[in-house]
Amino acid sequence: MGEEKVKLIVFDIDGTLVDSQNFIVEAQRRAFASHGLPAPTRQQALSVVGLSLVEAFRALTEGQGPCEKLAQAYKDAWTQLRAEPGFHDPIYPGAEDLLRELAACENCVLGIATGKSRAGVTRLFDRHGWHDFFATVQTADDAISKPAPDMFLRALAETGVQPRHACMVGDTTFDMHMAHNAGAHAIGVGWGYHRHEKLTKAGAAKIVQDFGSLRETLDEFMQCATT
CATH class of the missing domain: 3.40.50.1000 (HAD superfamily/HAD-like)
Incomplete structure (x- = not known):
């Protein structure tokens, strides 16, 4: 090669x-909701696509949020969404x-x-x-x-x-x-x-x-x- x-x-x-935009936006919304935090706008949610999860949440919270916990909540939400027929990527x-x-x-x-x-x-x-x-x-x-x-x-x-x-x-x-x-x-x-x-x-x-x-x-x- x-x-x-x-x-x-x-x-x-x-x-x-x-x-995968609908998955991403909804998984972020659920992650933030699980920690009692307001969700980012759709534009904000999609602006961090491509970063690793922790870095994405660090950017969305300007370094002030529980990034590791939000990343795990996002993963959990993604798993839940896979079982819901209304969401697909x-x-x-x-x-x-x-x-x-x-x-x-x-x-x-x-x-x-x-x-x-x-x-x-x-x-x-x-x-x-x-x-x-x-x-x-x-x-x-x-x-x-x-x-x-x-x-x-x-x-x-x-x-x-x-x-x-x-x-x-x-x-x-x-x-x-x-x-x-x-x-x-x-x-x-x-x-x-x-x-x-x-x-x-x-x-x-x-x-x-x-x-x-x-x-x-x-x-x-x-x-x-x-x-």
Whole structure:
């Protein structure tokens, strides 16, 4: 995998591959309610998607809340929501087709870098049969939260790919900053939880509006001769 012709494409999950916004907002609401605290607005709730749970609650409470307890309450709420038929976190249309196509390519390997827990990623992969798609999976249990480069650096080390031959695909500024902090490329998706202008300011080389455009952009990335 260390050959220069091989490219590493790392995907975020929430807001990039999976539309989990209703789960996230409601789980946060229940977590705050369990501690007698007012819930954040929907915009505030989604603004921290991509961070690890403790870091997310630290941001939402400005460091003044019981972040560890809120994180656990959030996990408990997420488990409860899975048993309720009114809530689901669907894959974005086109996501699975793109992953299958890329996983079959000889000149790239795929990775995951997410603020989800390892258990949460495993459940997602079990549900959709994605285990064989990814050569490296980095979660909130494995490394320091985005936007630190640690997750991406671990992905590079596990695949043997150089930063200049790797890119991050995500919907938040945390994804863009993580990629740049690791010396890699960054592609923003326009259907997620952070606004386009923020993604551009954070260093997104391009922002795509659908999975067809993302495939074209990734084809260009894989074909380009980086130096």
